[in-house]
Amino acid sequence: MNPGHRDILTELEKDAFKEIINIAFGKAAASLADIIGLYVILSVPKIEILQPGEIQQFIEREINETKGLNIIEQYYIGKIRGAAFLVLSYENSKLLLSLLDGAEQQESLNFSSIAMLEQETVTEIGNIIIGACVSKTAELLKDFVTYTPPRFIGGKFSGYDLPQKLFDKETYAIVLKTLFQFENKDISGHLFLINSVESLDWLKKAIHDYMKHYGYE
Amino acid sequence: MIKKILIVDDSIVARMGLKKAIPKDMPYEFYEASDGASGVEQFKTVAPDVVFLDLTMPVMTGFQALDEIMKIDKNAAVIVVTADIQKKTMDRVLEAGALLVISKPPSQEEIRSSLEKAGKFKEGVMKR
Numbered sequence: 001m002n003p004g005h006r007d008i009l010t011e012l013e014k015d016a017f018k019e020i021i022n023i024a025f026g027k028a029a030a031s032l033a034d035i036i037g038l039y040v041i042l043s044v045p046k047i048e049i050l051q052p053g054e055i056q057q058f059i060e061r062e063i064n065e066t067k068g069l070n071i072i073e074q075y076y077i078g079k080i081r082g083a084a085f086l087v088l089s090y091e092n093s094k095l096l097l098s099l100l101d102g103a104e105q106q107e108s109l110n111f112s113s114i115a116m117l118e119q120e121t122v123t124e125i126g127n128i129i130i131g132a133c134v135s136k137t138a139e140l141l142k143d144f145v146t147y148t149p150p151r152f153i154g155g156k157f158s159g160y161d162l163p164q165k166l167f168d169k170e171t172y173a174i175v176l177k178t179l180f181q182f183e184n185k186d187i188s189g190h191l192f193l194i195n196s197v198e199s200l201d202w203l204k205k206a207i208h209d210y211m212k213h214y215g216y217e
Numbered sequence: 218m219i220k221k222i223l224i225v226d227d228s229i230v231a232r233m234g235l236k237k238a239i240p241k242d243m244p245y246e247f248y249e250a251s252d253g254a255s256g257v258e259q260f261k262t263v264a265p266d267v268v269f270l271d272l273t274m275p276v277m278t279g280f281q282a283l284d285e286i287m288k289i290d291k292n293a294a295v296i297v298v299t300a301d302i303q304k305k306t307m308d309r310v311l312e313a314g315a316l317l318v319i320s321k322p323p324s325q326e327e328i329r330s331s332l333e334k335a336g337k338f339k340e341g342v343m344k345r
């Protein structure tokens with residue numbers, strides 16, 4: 001199939017892929033809840049077929065945050081291939097750190113140590129969420145992925161170049177997005193999975209195999 | 218005896234899968250809704266014998282829909298089918314009155330046995 005068309009996935013395939021991400025994100029939420037002892041409120045995922053040039057705008061619109069952001073980026077490579085971004089506001093990163101370490105510990109640290117601790121904490125959380133979500137997606141699609149190490153990016157999304165080498169030759173990317181919130185805490189983050197359409201035929205088949213396996217077809 | 222089955226899930230693929238997994242040996246009547254609010258509406262008008270209920274849905278979540286359904290009928294047989302596998306979620310929905318919780322994607326066997334249990338519950342053979 002020619003990946004030069006926005007209808008590269010049918011409505012049913014999109015629905016199934018969204019449901020796979022819903023399941024994978026449920027797994028990620030459970031891992032996170034175990035580790036940090038907070039209850040995660042799941043939301044309905046979104047799926048969009050976008051041109052690489054539209055991705056940045058989509059992400060900015062979804063996160064709706066003009067102040068500074070903390071982004072954790074990780075690439076995954078299997079038959080399914082792409083970039084995952086966990087996006088948190090500065091404020092939310094700080095709140096998250098205070099929940100994990102308590103305020104007392106921070107008082108004894110100087111400013112740059114706090115910044116470092118914050119960076120390492122959100123990077124590790126990003127790694128957990130991305131890993132749980134992408135690995136479960138791969139498992140449901142009968143794929144296996146490897147990861148690049150998580151990378152912390154502070155600043156604005158607009159100042160950040162999307163991975164050119166991954167998407168520059170492609171007309172479209174399959175972008176999945178979900179929001180997670182912690183109950184009773186004013187903390188939320190956004191997870192984006194930007195999938196290459198390089199193995200589109202494989203992906204379509206994997207989605208249909210999944211549907212068949214669970215009796216959907 | 219189970220006759221009317223209401224399936225509430227925002228995923229059309231998930232609804233299809235559930236319907237497919239249900240044995241064809243009985244003349245079941247199927248009703249569907251794609252969000253919590255229309256699920257509650259359908260529950261009122263159809264009075265189904267069993268409800269398969271998703272949690273993560275737009276407009277009204279399955280958590281809220283479950284509360285509404287239990288308010289309408291405290292003997293409702295609701296089987297929650299969810300991707301949310303946090304233990305607290307399971308505890309909560311059981312506390313709120315769900316008969317069973319199964320995690321997504323459900324196997325055909327899980328769907329069949331849950332339907333059997335719902336039947337026993339409706340006949341009064343099995344307690345919540």
Ligand SMILES: [Mg+2]
Nearest residue numbers: 227271273274
């Ligand atoms: Mg759902």
